Amino acid sequence: MLEHGGNLNDAARHYGRPRSQWLDLSTGINPRPYPAPAIAADAWHRLPEASPALEQAACAYYGAPRMLAVAGTQAAIQALPQLRLRQDGRPAQVVVAAPIYAEHAHCWQRAGHAVREVPYAALDEAVQGAACDVLVLCNPNNPTGTRVAPAQLLQWAAHLAARGGWLVVDEAFGDTFPEQSVAAHTAAHTASSGLIVLRSVGKFFGLAGLRLGFVAAAPTLLDALADWLGPWTISGPAQQIGCAALGDSQWQQATLQQLLAAGERLQALLAAHGIASHGTALFQWWPEPQAVAFHQAMAQEGIWVRLFTRGAGGIRLGLPPDEAGWERLQQALHRWSRRG
Known part of the structure; x- marks a missing residue:
């Protein structure tokens, strides 16, 4: 590890x-x-069904049209490279911004994709080139705090989507820069249908041990990701605490x-x-x-x-x-x- x-x-x-x-x-x-609320007794007893209330709370807080709850954004970081292989049938040319949270490059490489780490200042040139099917970055960046303007991100997303590519934006530290988020642009049937946004409850809410995060993307991609991750991914207690935290304005x-x-x-x-x-x-x-x-x-x-x-x-x-x-x-x- x-x-x-x-x-x-x-x-x-x-x-x-x-x-x-x-x-x-x-x-x-x-x-x-x-401050996590008291947990209802049946949350410990029953298998955790998918929670519409949790998705609604996440969509309202993050401003996204649809979101999938995952067991921390790490679960999505590990699953997306595998999902890309299954959907595309071949390894992708992946550009990962550098420096960055190391799991991004690691997980794409481990899945067999060709990965290049590119400094933030050179990302635009990398996206415009032919050798970029997927671009992965953090916004704001972890560990440096570097930020990319939403307009630039949406331009990259549209460019990549036009050739079947993805833009993966990890907004785990985005809660203190809400105006920078592009989660609202992850609707289906748009030029940005390849836009995937990751959000974390662990950082701003201080609930890293809860293992709760969200993915915003087009519905077809979220359905495929949910199928890949399987059932019961979010515990009942995590669902209840997540609903409370996301709704406490x-x-x-x-x-x-x-x-x-x-x-x-x-x-x-x-x-x-x-x-x-x-x-x-x-x-x-x-x-x-x-x-x-x-x-x-x-x-x-x-x-x-x-x-x-x-x-x-x-x-x-x-x-x-x-x-x-x-x-x-x-x-x-x-x-x-x-x-x-």
Whole structure:
């Protein structure tokens, strides 16, 4: 398996520090999760039937005409390369934006497709070329926070759809940039019928353990994906909690403002210690020349951050959960900036 953030058991074993003593900033998950309601007793007892209420709540929140609930967007990331093979009958020429959440390229390669990783700045040229059946990107990007304008995405989607191609847009971190979403354009019988949008309940709502995400796409593609994934993919408790979270507009608005302020605070804290970062309200990223040394220095302080070693190397930091965490991070950054 690929390495991901949130691997706190690995950190505890490697550094000999109990889990309870770590400040985990290695993910971009909201550290103040949605308060899950009490679960009805039959949710634990009955097989989970498909929930029209959950789909309706997702469509209303994300603005999509139709959505399929999946067991986290990871389930869709793994299934789409297989579905493409079944539908097209041959491996595809796949362009994956770089850098990106590593599972995208990994899953397309593992399914036998020809994958090229292309920097965001060169994506337009790659799409226009003949060697691109599928384009995959995150918007905003994970880990850098780079964003592509919706108009550009729709232009790419139409270009690819005209030759039977797909545009896969992972909007897992899109909740704090709702105006950037293209989920509303995933209707059938349009020039963008090959547009596929992934959304996650784990990041903004802080419910990563729920394993709940959604795919917006043309109905024919969603039906094929549902058939591929099989029955009972979303547990009864996840359906109930998901409905509550997606329908709670008061919590959503308050959380959006809190996260936007926290994201600005994190960027300002890093800047005060000589680090020019960028990202989203949920994380900050920067290309760090001494990425391995920074990662190790933070680990010695009991702070777990996300290390990226490909290319020039980089660091991603999530949000501390409380004032004690902010103070701990500030002290660690102070010692790092004063190292000699």
